Amino acid sequence: ARSSVRANDALLVKSARYVEGASSLNLSGCCFEGGRVTGVTLDGGETVEADLVIDATGRGTRLPVWLEKWGYRRPDEVTVDVGISYATLRVRIPDGLQEKIVVAGASREQPLGLGMLFYEDGIWTLTTFGVAKVDAPKDFDEMCALADKILPGHIAAAIRSGEPVGEVAIHKYPTSRWRRYDKLDRFPDGILPVGDSVVSFNPTYGQGMTMTSLQARELQRLLAERDGDLSANFRRAVAKNTFPVWHMNAIGDLILHGASGNQPAWYRPVGNLFDQFLGAAETEPVLGEWFL
Secondary structure (H helix, E strand, C coil): CHHHHHHCCCCCCCCHHHHHCHHHCCEEEEEEECCEEEEEEECCCCEEECCCEEECCHHHCCHHHHHHHCCCCCCCEEEEEEEEEEEEEEEECCCCCCCCEEEECCCCCCCEEEEEEECCCCEEEEEEEECCCCCCCCCHHHHHHHHHHHCCHHHHHHHHCCEEEEEEEEEEEEEEEEECHHHCCCCCECEEECHHHCEECCHHHCCHHHHHHHHHHHHHHHHHHCCCCHHHHHHHHHHHHHHHHHHHHHHHHHHHCCCEECCCCCHHHHHHHHHHHHHHHCCCHHHHHHHC
């Protein structure tokens, strides 16, 4: 990705040595002057000048705080309190399963779900999750018990025959959040937020990296066009891509998974249709592939 950035004539990287060593550097803040961000400051006090700073610091972004410091308004935030916990374990499963991806989602009646993804050499990633603040199974025995309950028998048996590789990794994700930078009438030049810095989705839906890739594509397009207000155009493009995905995620969480948050009246009928679609996708391969 770094070489691609350097190859883009519309973006000048002024200090390539910092780009190469970025993984070992700690950012302490941004340089702001005359209504624009002009670079970043490192913990050691060094300043790196830049024509454009990309805030890809994730859910812990400090950009809203910096905006207030620079005399701008914080963005409004839309949130859904999903209360997700999930546990992931690599498992070596003997040959025999024809499936390569297995998904058993949570529902109104069943707050626990499970997903499996095949890699290579017999290794599968097994993830269990709980919604609405229900804790996910946290060890292999509990994962097997959930599989027995919600998966077809041959898949559950395959999991039980497997051998755990490594330790279980447990994570919690309390809140999905969309920072509406697109609605700000004033925003500094020279900095653009991307990825989870703008919008963080329920991770069990597996959409975060895809949405960030779409944002990168929009940025590439706008840099190539060099037309108009880059910041405003980018923030609008991100909002346009985010809108349908955010609402479908919110419908799933609020209507089907018992999350709490703002719930427009149209969410429930659409959620009921989505529930019917998921039921049909269990037995219709075309619908199942479309969903995945």
